[in-house]
Amino acid sequence: MNQPPSVAIIGAGMSGLSAASLLRETGLNVTLFDKSRGSGGRMSSKRTSAGTFDMGTQYFTARDSAFSATVDAWLAAGWVAVWQPRLFRYDEHGLHPSSDDQRRLVGNPRMTALSRALLADTPLHSSTRIEQLQRDRQQWRLVDTEGESHGPFDQIIVAVPPAQAAPLLRAIGSLSGPAERTSMDPGWAVALGFAQPLNVPFDAVFVRSGPLDWIAREASKPGREATQNWVLQSTPAWAAGHLDDSPEQVIQELTQALAEVLGQRLPDLSFQQAHRWLYARPNETSDWGALAAPDQGLFVCGDWCVGGRLEGAWLSGQQAAKALLERL
Structure with a gap:
C-alpha cells in the first residue's frame, strides 16, 4: 500500500x-x-508570575469570506472570542474615543490557545x-x-x-x-503589571504620537485573569532606532511614554518584562x-x-x- x-x-x-x-x-x-519552544509565532502569550500577557498579535479581524467562515468555526469551538474593548485614540488632540467599530477577535483564553488548537496532534519539532x-x-x-x-x-x-x-x-x-x-519592521513589546488599577476610561488605545503604537489592558479580553496587566507596543520606527537597547532601557522609556499619554503618575509596578520582535510586521x-x-x-x-x-x-x-x- x-x-x-x-x-x-x-x-x-x-x-x-x-x-x-x-x-x-x-x-x-x-x-x-x-x-521557538512552541507553536504560534507572533501569536505569542507569555505566562508569568503576574498572569498572562499577549506579547505579539493583540487581536485579528476577518474580511475575506473564506477566512470569515473559518473564524465562525473557531468561535463555535471556543478557540477564539470576540473582544469589544473601550477603544480610544491618542494623537495631537490628546485622548479621545475611537470611532473604529470593526469586529475584533482574540484567542481564548489567550492568543496561544488558537495556535495550539490548530496544531492539534501534528508532530512538532520545537526549538x-x-x-x-x-x-x-x-x-x-x-x-x-x-x-x-x-x-x-x-x-x-x-x-x-x-x-x-x-x-x-x-x-x-x-x-x-x-x-x-x-523586509519586515521590528517592534518592542512591554508587559507591565501594576500594584493598583490605572484610572483610565479605556481598555485599548491606538497611539499616533511618540514611541508607542498600542496600549491594551489584558483583563478586558475574554477569558483573561482579573489582573492589572497591560501590554505596550512600540512603533516600528522607534524599535528600529532602539534595537540594541537593553530590556530595562526599553521598559523605562515606554513606561514613561505611557505616563505621558495618560497625563498622570503611574502606580508602582509589580511586574515588568520586555520582548523584542525582529520581524514584527511586513513594511x-x-x-x-x-x-x-x-x-x-x-x-x-x-x-x-x-x-x-x-x-x-x-x-x-x-x-x-x-x-x-x-x-x-
Whole structure:
C-alpha cells in the first residue's frame, strides 16, 4: 500500500499552521519545525508570575469570506472570542474615543490557545532551527543548527519571515529573490503589571504620537485573569532606532511614554518584562499569496506574501497547501 506523501513545514506560526491543517485534512503526513519552544509565532502569550500577557498579535479581524467562515468555526469551538474593548485614540488632540467599530477577535483564553488548537496532534519539532535544505534525489532533507538531518520529505513548505527564508531558498532564484527583496519592521513589546488599577476610561488605545503604537489592558479580553496587566507596543520606527537597547532601557522609556499619554503618575509596578520582535510586521504590501517551485516540491508562505495581518498569514498558508496538493 502506497504511503501518503510526507510534508515538512518550517515555521509553526499562523501560515504554517494554516497549511498544516489543510494538508492534514487530506491525509498527508505533516511534520512541523520551529525555532521557538512552541507553536504560534507572533501569536505569542507569555505566562508569568503576574498572569498572562499577549506579547505579539493583540487581536485579528476577518474580511475575506473564506477566512470569515473559518473564524465562525473557531468561535463555535471556543478557540477564539470576540473582544469589544473601550477603544480610544491618542494623537495631537490628546485622548479621545475611537470611532473604529470593526469586529475584533482574540484567542481564548489567550492568543496561544488558537495556535495550539490548530496544531492539534501534528508532530512538532520545537526549538529546532533549520538552516539548510538538501535535495536528495526526488526528496528533501532538513539540516538544523546542531547538524542533525531530518527526513526525507517529499514536499517542503517554508513559512518563516523573509530574512530567515532567503538562505533556505538560495538555490531557487524564483523563490529566494522575493524573500531577499522583502523586509519586515521590528517592534518592542512591554508587559507591565501594576500594584493598583490605572484610572483610565479605556481598555485599548491606538497611539499616533511618540514611541508607542498600542496600549491594551489584558483583563478586558475574554477569558483573561482579573489582573492589572497591560501590554505596550512600540512603533516600528522607534524599535528600529532602539534595537540594541537593553530590556530595562526599553521598559523605562515606554513606561514613561505611557505616563505621558495618560497625563498622570503611574502606580508602582509589580511586574515588568520586555520582548523584542525582529520581524514584527511586513513594511510593504505584497500580493503573491504564496510562492512555489512545484517541480522542486518547494513552497513558501507567510503574512509577508500577502500584505501582513493574521488573516493574510492564514490565506497564504491555505494557498501554499493548495498549490502543493495540485502537484500530487
